[in-house]
Amino acid sequence: MRNHELFTGIEVKDKEGHVVGTSKIAARKAVSETTLTRVLLPLPVLVIPPFAMQVLERTKFLMSRPKLYFPAQVLVCVAAFGFGLPLAIALFPQTTQVSPSVLEPEIQMNTKETTLYYNKGL
Numbered sequence: 001m002r003n004h005e006l007f008t009g010i011e012v013k014d015k016e017g018h019v020v021g022t023s024k025i026a027a028r029k030a031v032s033e034t035t036l037t038r039v040l041l042p043l044p045v046l047v048i049p050p051f052a053m054q055v056l057e058r059t060k061f062l063m064s065r066p067k068l069y070f071p072a073q074v075l076v077c078v079a080a081f082g083f084g085l086p087l088a089i090a091l092f093p094q095t096t097q098v099s100p101s102v103l104e105p106e107i108q109m110n111t112k113e114t115t116l117y118y119n120k121g122l
Contacts, residue, residue: 044084
């Protein structure tokens with residue numbers, strides 16, 4: 001989906017938001033952070049509901065009301081997703097700082113800034 005960014009690069013900006021250059025190195029870092037976020041995103045939905053439902057199944061409330069099992073499971077899944085989504089997205093900041101010294105030489109020559117910024121993406 002973001003494969004083109006690896007070949008063309010992403011914009012790297014200074015603190016005022018002026019574009020200093022386009023970096024393939026920053027694009028690689030942004031795509032890898034986004035990939036890790038997308039891998040970790042479903043984990044709470046895959047892990048929490050089985051354990052929570054195992055506990056809830058043993059309660060007198062659900063044992064006496066088996067028709068509420070499915071709504072309870074849906075509620076637990078929604079709660080797990082509501083917990084996991086913000087957590088996964090918050091792993092890496094949307095706007096990431098990078099030192100010009102780790103970027104391409106062209107970008108290093110275009111700026112005297114000690115910190116540059118790029119948009120990681122979602």
